[in-house]
Amino acid sequence: MLKLDKVHTFYGQIEALKGVSLEVHPGEIVTLIGANGAGKSTLLMTICGSPQATKGSVIFEGQDITRKPTHVIMQCGLAQVPEGRRIFPGLTVRENLQMGGFFADKARLETDLERVFTLFPRLKERRGQRGGTLSGGEQQMLAIGRGLMSRPNLLLLDEPSLGLAPIIIAQIFQILREIREEGVTIFLVEQNAHRALQLADRGYVLENGRIVLADTGANLLANDEVRKAYLGG
Amino acid sequence: MRRALPEALLAAMLTAVLAVPIFGLRIHVDGIDVSLDRTPTPVVVAVVIVFLLRLFQGPLRAAWARARPPAAWRNPLADVLRRTRQQPRYRTLLWMLLLIAAVIWPFTASRGAVDVVTLALIYVMLGLGLNIVVGFAGLLVLGYAAFYAVGAYTYALLAQHYGLSFWLSLPVAGVLAALTGFLLGLPVLRLRGDYLAIVTLGFGEITRLLLNNLNVLTGGPDGIGNIPRPTLFGLEFGRRASEGNATFHEFFGIDYSGEHAVIFLYLLGLALVVLILFVINRLQRMPLGRAWEALREDEIACRSLGLNPTVIKLSALTLSAAFAGLAGAFFAARQGYINPESFTFIESAMVLAIVVLGGMGSQLGVMLAAIAITALPELAREFNEYRMLAFGLVMVLMMIWRPQGLVPATRPRLELPERAEPTP
Numbered sequence: 209m210l211k212l213d214k215v216h217t218f219y220g221q222i223e224a225l226k227g228v229s230l231e232v233h234p235g236e237i238v239t240l241i242g243a244n245g246a247g248k249s250t251l252l253m254t255i256c257g258s259p260q261a262t263k264g265s266v267i268f269e270g271q272d273i274t275r276k277p278t279h280v281i282m283q284c285g286l287a288q289v290p291e292g293r294r295i296f297p298g299l300t301v302r303e304n305l306q307m308g309g310f311f312a313d314k315a316r317l318e319t320d321l322e323r324v325f326t327l328f329p330r331l332k333e334r335r336g337q338r339g340g341t342l343s344g345g346e347q348q349m350l351a352i353g354r355g356l357m358s359r360p361n362l363l364l365l366d367e368p369s370l371g372l373a374p375i376i377i378a379q380i381f382q383i384l385r386e387i388r389e390e391g392v393t394i395f396l397v398e399q400n401a402h403r404a405l406q407l408a409d410r411g412y413v414l415e416n417g418r419i420v421l422a423d424t425g426a427n428l429l430a431n432d433e434v435r436k437a438y439l440g441g
Numbered sequence: 442m443r444r445a446l447p448e449a450l451l452a453a454m455l456t457a458v459l460a461v462p463i464f465g466l467r468i469h470v471d472g473i474d475v476s477l478d479r480t481p482t483p484v485v486v487a488v489v490i491v492f493l494l495r496l497f498q499g500p501l502r503a504a505w506a507r508a509r510p511p512a513a514w515r516n517p518l519a520d521v522l523r524r525t526r527q528q529p530r531y532r533t534l535l536w537m538l539l540l541i542a543a544v545i546w547p548f549t550a551s552r553g554a555v556d557v558v559t560l561a562l563i564y565v566m567l568g569l570g571l572n573i574v575v576g577f578a579g580l581l582v583l584g585y586a587a588f589y590a591v592g593a594y595t596y597a598l599l600a601q602h603y604g605l606s607f608w609l610s611l612p613v614a615g616v617l618a619a620l621t622g623f624l625l626g627l628p629v630l631r632l633r634g635d636y637l638a639i640v641t642l643g644f645g646e647i648t649r650l651l652l653n654n655l656n657v658l659t660g661g662p663d664g665i666g667n668i669p670r671p672t673l674f675g676l677e678f679g680r681r682a683s684e685g686n687a688t689f690h691e692f693f694g695i696d697y698s699g700e701h702a703v704i705f706l707y708l709l710g711l712a713l714v715v716l717i718l719f720v721i722n723r724l725q726r727m728p729l730g731r732a733w734e735a736l737r738e739d740e741i742a743c744r745s746l747g748l749n750p751t752v753i754k755l756s757a758l759t760l761s762a763a764f765a766g767l768a769g770a771f772f773a774a775r776q777g778y779i780n781p782e783s784f785t786f787i788e789s790a791m792v793l794a795i796v797v798l799g800g801m802g803s804q805l806g807v808m809l810a811a812i813a814i815t816a817l818p819e820l821a822r823e824f825n826e827y828r829m830l831a832f833g834l835v836m837v838l839m840m841i842w843r844p845q846g847l848v849p850a851t852r853p854r855l856e857l858p859e860r861a862e863p864t865p
Contacts, residue, residue: 256745282747294742296735307735308746310728358747 209234209393210255210362215264217247217254224250226417227264232362232395237388239396239404239425241438242414248397249291251414252366256288257281269361283311287360291367293351297340301331304339304350308357317357324353327383345376352383362393369400381407401438405429413438449495456491460484543711547704555700555707557819562710563772564811568795569717569804570764575793576802576850577730578757579737580630581638584645585792588762590652590784591618592769597665597779598658607671611770618766619759626758630751645789652781664780670702671709671774678702706775713771717764718804724760733757734802794832798839800846809847 210232217225224247232238242248254261255268257278266274273281282288287308296304305324309317325332328349334342339350348368355363365384369377381403388394398404405411405425413421413434421428428434464483469476494501547555567589574580595614599605605613629640652659659665670678673689680697682688689705690697724730732753736743740750773779795814799806818828839846 258744277749278744279747279749282745288745290742290745294739294745296738296742298738299731299735303731306728307731307743307748310732310746310748354746 239408287355308354453492566768577733583642586788587648588765592766593773596770614770619763622762802850806848
């Protein structure tokens with residue numbers, strides 16, 4: 209479904225990704241873990257075309273999207289839940305979601321709104337409230353819901369657990385499971401390696417711009433090096 | 442108090458230094474003799490006032506805080522506004538009443554007043570137009586007068602060279618101004634914040650200089666005169682009709698009156714304002730209008746949703762420029778004469794001040810501010826010399842007490858029936 213082949217990305221002179229190859233198959237939950245500055249977010253942004261890969265290729269559903277502009281990529285069945293949530297604080301919850309379904313017609317918009325409200329009953333309660341007045345967990349739900357509004361086949365998430373209480377993180381990850389049940393493939397970038405690997409079918413470990421390990425989630429959880437480096441022994 | 446005394450003395454000294462050259466000396470011209478008069482009284486008064494204010498600043502502030510009216514009636518409009526927000530029917534009714542009042546008013550008012558308010562209507566149009574880019578899309582554009590000039594010159598030139606009527610030129614002026622906005626936006630909208638402001642400022646100046654120096658086409662500083670007034674379905678408002686035309690008063694068999702033309706212009710301006718308001722309100726409820734605001738709040742998030750920021754910004758600037766073009770054509774028709782002096786930076790700054798003063802993104806606020814800034818100084822002509830002083834004072838006071846503007850923007854709510862439910 210998504211295939212990165214020897215992707216190199218530069219920020220000026222600095223090479224942030226040094227030939228990353230990975231694959232996501234339909235229906236999977238795949239996670240990418242790694243320390244701060246390993247290039248996790250860069251990888252996700254490269255898929256979205258901002259910054260674009262200097263070398264290598266990004267193939268999504270058979271299409272080469274390496275050189276396409278961001279807004280075109282985001283309309284091909286891919287959705288991103290950006291790091292730090294980035295909801296629109298001055299718009300209401302409902303308007304935030306409507307922005308996610310910007311290209312949908314009216315009838316589809318209503319069905320999709322209902323779908324998101326069933327997934328997140330909390331958002332339904334707060335639909336008339338401004339995004340900025342929500343709690344951190346609710347904002348994360350809103351960001352995920354907004355991403356789902358474009359009916360993506362693949363959902364990219366950048367650190368959805370950032371700054372949230374453990375109980376909220378558990379809720380969010382439960383919802384990710386439900387979203388997968390509905391047939392959405394998930395690619396998850398996380399620092400919270402333990403939770404992410406528990407949830408994921410497969411995982412990749414990124415270190416200094418290179419993939420150093422690739423295995424099933426369960427195997428990575430059991431792997432000694434991973435335990436030492438990311439799971440605190 | 443002990444600390445206040447030296448501070449007050451310092452402030453008084455500074456005032457004296459500043460006030461002496463401005464108020465203390467007056468150039469007296471008597472024939473060919475030029476002498477310098479000394480007028481100490483205003484300086485002394487200013488120094489004493491500053492000294493006392495500064496000395497008793499603490500107690501005065503405390504008294505002011507106590508004297509502040511309760512929140513409920515601090516803003517007399519608040520109650521009406523709250524109700525209009527909650528009930529759309531009430532809101533429509535209020536707007537209709539306002540419109541009817543605005544239509545009837547010129548028939549009861551004096552000719553001068555109608556003329557002044559017509560000028561205010563031009564600024565309402567400009568304010569509403571600039572509000573799209575500055576208020577909704579959050580792009581600081583400082584050269585708005587350029588689009589206004591494009592509209593005005595379009596009509597003036599079309600009328601002069603091709604004898605096109607106002608009604609034919611009006612849409613052309615709008616389209617040409619929009620095109621200018623579009624072409625300017627293509628390269629410039631990649632810039633953000635201060636950079637965009639500087640480039641648009643430059644564009645405004647370039648346009649004015651071009652008009653000033655392109656003598657062959659624009660007549661340079663002499664401008665273009667004899668621009669025909671708008672007609673009512675071909676009926677002219679002059680005393681005598683030009684060849685092949687009829688006049689308004691002859692057609693209806695009434696006596697000629699200069700007031701007809703003034704009232705007609707006012708109503709025309711009102712119609713244009715209503716048209717612009719209607720278009721903006723429709724767009725605001727559509728996805729495009731929401732996208733403007735979303736873009737102002739978070740550009741990266743917009744891109745992650747598949748929106749093309751450049752296209753959305755461009756649409757805002759193009760539409761905004763189109764409205765300035767309409768206002769420009771109307772301005773040319775009202776004045777009958779235009780020259781580059783009408784499109785200086787001050788004009789752009791004035792419109793921006795209207796938007797900021799009224800409350801960015803707020804239609805009602807912008808309209809009130811436009812009327813306040815243009816009509817009030819005209820109605821109080823005797824204080825004309827102090828106009829800029831008062832203007833500056835108002836701006837400073839606004840920044841202190843109401844930085845969000847006269848009538849802060851409220852977002853239109855689509856989900857009104859739902860909002861009536863109690864939220865748990």
